[in-house]
Amino acid sequence: MNRAQLESKVIQCIEDIIPSNVQIDHNTDLLKVGINSMTFIRLVVSLEDAFDIEIEDQSIYLDHFSKVTSICDLLEALIAK
Amino acid sequence: MAKKQLPIHTNPGLATECYHNFRLSILMTNPQFAPWYYNHFVNLQLQSKDHLSIPFVGFEEHLDIYTHVLEEETIDIRAYSPTQLVSLIKEALHQQQYIVIYLNWKHIASSNFYKGNDLIHDAIIYGYDDNSETFDVIAFEVNGKAYDTVPISYAQCEQQLLDMKNHHLTSEKWFAFYGFPLSTIKVQAPYLSHPMSNLFFSLERGNMQAGKGTKAMLANGPYVNQYLSHFFSSLMESGEIDEREHGLWNITVVKMIQHKTWMLRRIEWLKEVADLPILQQVEKKYERAKRALAQIRAHSFKYQKTLDKQYFISISQQFQTVFEQERRAVPLLMEYLIDTKLKL
Numbered sequence: 216m217n218r219a220q221l222e223s224k225v226i227q228c229i230e231d232i233i234p235s236n237v238q239i240d241h242n243t244d245l246l247k248v249g250i251n252s253m254t255f256i257r258l259v260v261s262l263e264d265a266f267d268i269e270i271e272d273q274s275i276y277l278d279h280f281s282k283v284t285s286i287c288d289l290l291e292a293l294i295a296k
Numbered sequence: 297m298a299k300k301q302l303p304i305h306t307n308p309g310l311a312t313e314c315y316h317n318f319r320l321s322i323l324m325t326n327p328q329f330a331p332w333y334y335n336h337f338v339n340l341q342l343q344s345k346d347h348l349s350i351p352f353v354g355f356e357e358h359l360d361i362y363t364h365v366l367e368e369e370t371i372d373i374r375a376y377s378p379t380q381l382v383s384l385i386k387e388a389l390h391q392q393q394y395i396v397i398y399l400n401w402k403h404i405a406s407s408n409f410y411k412g413n414d415l416i417h418d419a420i421i422y423g424y425d426d427n428s429e430t431f432d433v434i435a436f437e438v439n440g441k442a443y444d445t446v447p448i449s450y451a452q453c454e455q456q457l458l459d460m461k462n463h464h465l466t467s468e469k470w471f472a473f474y475g476f477p478l479s480t481i482k483v484q485a486p487y488l489s490h491p492m493s494n495l496f497f498s499l500e501r502g503n504m505q506a507g508k509g510t511k512a513m514l515a516n517g518p519y520v521n522q523y524l525s526h527f528f529s530s531l532m533e534s535g536e537i538d539e540r541e542h543g544l545w546n547i548t549v550v551k552m553i554q555h556k557t558w559m560l561r562r563i564e565w566l567k568e569v570a571d572l573p574i575l576q577q578v579e580k581k582y583e584r585a586k587r588a589l590a591q592i593r594a595h596s597f598k599y600q601k602t603l604d605k606q607y608f609i610s611i612s613q614q615f616q617t618v619f620e621q622e623r624r625a626v627p628l629l630m631e632y633l634i635d636t637k638l639k640l
Binding site: 253257259264275 | 581619624631
């Protein structure tokens with residue numbers, strides 16, 4: 216899976232969680248469009264299911280889930296393992 | 297010859313917390329109480345105790361939660377003869393009231409503690425039969441089982457109540473609010489002021505983390521597992537578990553498994569309320585947590601047999617898994633409750 220495909224799949228996971236009228240791109244500040252301390256765990260679970268991975272506890276911080284790019288960086292590292 | 301039997305649930309599922317299990321044996325006979333009991337028993341709580349080498353884990357809620365569903369009243373056993381007390385118990389049963397009775401189980405032949413040391417413990421009387429002159433009782437550690445029904449004769453009850461009055465009234469008085477020595481329990485009308493609010497706020501309370509490096513500590517909800525993970529990891533470096541506490545350790549693990557089973561039963565009930573897809577994700581997390589706890593139980597037994605500290609590593613890892621599953625499940629469940637309330 217290349218970076219563009221990864222971003223597309225991540226955006227799909229995010230769009231399942233946040234309000235449907237919000238447009239997401241790789242640089243959107245997710246904390247301003249509906250990802251918060253409650254919903255980001257749902258995003259974590261959604262990403263884990265979609266990519267069949269487990270995100271380590273020490274990586275589960277809201278800041279890591281504030282942008283599509285930072286999420287993709289995290290996922291790339293996990294998938295590479 | 298008269299007899300009477302009130303309904304009783306023989307397997308509520310919280311057998312490691314006897315006082316809860318007794319009261320649930322009463323309430324779970326009526327499905328109308330499901331919103332009440334599935335709004336409770338949400339969090340496990342950890343409290344370190346100075347005299348124990350292992351942390352103590354129990355349910356966060358205590359007997360005060362029954363205030364609105366059960367009316368409990370102490371009977372002054374000094375005011376009646378033992379024969380009068382037997383009549384009074386039968387009369388209460390006819391008025392749809394259950395009885396909490398404290399007995400010394402070393403005198404009860406069906407007890408697993410028969411002919412052992414003194415063991416004053418409660419039981420619930422839910423019926424009687426004048427033909428056999430026995431009360432129907434549900435109790436712990438009888439018939440070789442952890443929790444079962446057993447007949448106890450009027451004569452034995454009379455003798456026990458006399459013993460209780462003459463020898464144990466002062467020494468056991470600390471159990472007064474648990475129903476000691478004899479109490480009636482009347483079931484109230486099902487009560488729930490705001491459906492789901494107790495469940496929601498219990499989940500919200502479950503974010504209490506234990507302070508690091510302190511002896512006295514408290515943790516709530518998922519963070520109980522995180523603490524236990526650190527605890528078993530630290531045992532690898534230094535320390536061990538006192539063999540006398542292996543029993544308590546095993547009960548703690550069973551209690552944590554019972555908690556996951558209760559969470560899964562709660563989810564089944566919530567599906568009847570509103571079956572949203574998010575609930576299936578929650579279910580998967582608790583199933584995984586329960587499997588990890590089954591591993592912890594198996595490896596705990598292995599450690600206790602071999603005293604091989606390598607088992608502490610896997611126990612620590614499995615507690616971390618339970619923590620990670622619950623850390624995800626709790627906010628998902630909260631979101632489910634919010635979406636259900638707002639009909640989103």
